Amino acid sequence: MSAFLNALGGRLAERWLALLAVPGLVYLVSLATAVTLGQRHWYDFGRLRTRLDALATAPGADSAGALAVAAVAVLAGAAVAGTAAQAAGALVEKVWLMDGHGPLARRLTGRRVRRWRAADAEYRAALVAAGRARIGGTADADARTEEAEARYAARNRISLVPPRHPFWTGDRITGPDRRVWRAYRLDLTLSWPHLWLLAPDTTRTELATARTALSAAARLTAWGLAYALLTVWWWPAALVGAATVATGMTRGRAAATSFAELAEALADLHGRDLAAAVGAECEGSFTTAVGERVTRLLSKPD
Template sequence: MNGLLGELGKKLAERWLSLLVLPGALFLAVAAAALVLGHGHALDAGRLAREITRHAGARPVRTAGGQVLLLAAVLAGAAAVGVVVQALGALVERLVLAAGWRRWPGLPRAVARRRVERRRRRWDERQAAWEAASARARRPRPEDRPDPAALHKAAGDRDRIAPERPDRPTWSGDRVHAVAVRLDRDHHLDLATVWPPLWLELPAAVRAELTAARADLSRAAALAGWAVLYASLTVWWWPAAPLALVMALTARHRVRASTDAYARLMEAAVRLHGTTLAVALGLLPAAPADGGTGRLPPAGPLDRELGRALTRHLRPRREPGAAADPPGG
């Protein structure tokens, strides 16, 4: 037991060091350089070296106690910066996915609504262009059909806005929302209702893949939080601006890539293992054991009838007059 706790503590310490302390210490170093150099001497490496040498030669720093206190202050400051970045990353993640934008306060909600409407108009135009190209591609005479590249380009132009008709103000939010739209359209299955029980029935390997993809999204959002902090240094030091810009562009790319990977895995998990949940709930009989493994694979595909059955079975139902009953009555 002690060995297990020791190994767990070691892993937590490594994670704390890699995710919070080291990036935080780097930010503190850049912030110190920004305060020392300012805009007037932004790229003066000699001035920075002289200031570091001067502070390093101070009497308190040369003592063992002073060095311990300095190290403790740096570690505490780096950890605090890391915590701030984690909070900013969570906020960025919420804004990027925009799952509950209709419940946002007045001005942000109005901005999000206008953005959704604008994205819908653009998507409808691209969808109409794709449908026209698709209709031309089905013409009987080959010489009347357009170049296949035109059809692919029309689909790409539409999907760059959103995979399905926009419902959220961001591409990443619509990418996750597209999973729910497709499952409802193809299988009459409500993802929000079915997903929590399905998660409990997923194999460990599938849950590990989904957890890793979700963690990638959180780390990408945290990188956007670092971009915000570095952007704040531009008040004192203009080179922080290109640093923040590079971080922001990288974070944008990584957020989109990780969101797309997470959405693909989520949709695949529902389509592949929805029948497993139906068997666990008794909505679908299990097929005979195969290959001597003792496992009971589900019988039948995930179709619309089964999707409706899963949704009806798992959706909470309120009995008439239940709201009037006293708690615990």
């Protein structure tokens, strides 16, 4: 038990350092730099060196007690900054996954719907043209086919399904629910706990890793927004903030894609196992009839 508690304490300390202390310390250093240099002297790092020298020669700088108090204060400030960034990251993630309710959300969702419908119309027109070219045996049949494929990819970059969320991440995360329902008539939200229990440990680990990566990307985006706030004192912080936000959003899209693909694959690979586990007959492939039977059984109708 003692060894277990020591190992647990070590892991908690590592997570505290990784999530709160180190990023918080870096942010505090950036804040001090921004306040010291200011807008007029944004490039004059000599002022920063002068400020450090002044602190080193200040009264009490040689006192062990004063240094200990300063170290504790800095660590506490880093922890507070890290905790605030975690809370902001949770808010960013909530915004990414928010639904289309509310005036602004409805407006953003409507814009995405119009873009998707226009791209879908272009894809379908290109597909019809490619089909006619194939049937007619015209010389540009291959080019027409490539055009249709390009239009299909352009539509899917907006969303794999008709948008219902103001942001891409929300539709990507919830897209498997609608795609699985369309393919198997299986309610993925309803069957998710059961599929999770049937999945092997490696699959659950991959899903948990992808989900954790999404939260980490949202937290990184929150740090980028925090750095952007330092622009009030030091304009180069805007470059750091913009780069961090862009990185966080890119990682968030990748994590959302990974999680959605894994969730959909879980239904594809273990749908028959789920049917067998709940007593639905499934001798061959997992069909829509079997999916409807599983959904009815899991919904526990009266």
